[in-house]
Amino acid sequence: MTQVTLAEIARFRSQFADYPTALQALQAIEDCEGDLEDAAIALAIRAGQQPEIANSDWLGILARKCRSVICRSEFRDDLLNGNFAEIVPYLAATSLCPALLATPVIMYVVLEGINDFCHPIDPVV
Template sequence: MTKVTQEEIAHFRSQLADYPSALQALQVLEDCEGDLEDAAIALAIRAGQQPEIANSDWLGILARKCRSLICRRELRDDLLNGNFAEIVPYLATSNLCPDLLATPVMMYVMRQGANDFCHPLDPLL
């Protein structure tokens, strides 16, 4: 279980205040008492997805599917500096990640560490 703090939620909320889907995702995360995986499953169901609940790394698998978008060179500085205001909407408009799941995916990446998460793609970029 990945627990997200109120401070982390507030950080995302301040950056994504103009993005309704992100605010909705953050509210669900608060309702789930900061449990990132539980919130992501609830949001996936709302988005019409059928997450593999038995797979404890379901959110990680989704994040890795989006890795090529998240770790793009032009987004890397924002990612490393914790600036998600451009990355979350960009990810949400892709066909890889449902709008409601873009924020939990970015929180997962933040928790993994941007460099560690993006490292497998570094030789390709």
């Protein structure tokens, strides 16, 4: 279970005052008492998805499907600096992730650690 604190929710909320879809997702996360996976499953159902509820890594799998976008250098630098305002709407606009799930996906990646998450696709130097 990935737990999100109220402070982390507030940090995201402060960047999305003008993005209602992200605010809906953050409210769902708060309603699930910070349980990111439970909130993501509820949001997925709301978005017309049929997540495999028995699979506890469903959110991680979705995040990995979005890895090629999330790990782009311009987004990666923003994420490392705590700026989520660009990546969430961009990810929501792709066909990789329903808009309601973009915020939980990015929260998951931030909590996992950007560098660890992106490491599998980093070029070998």
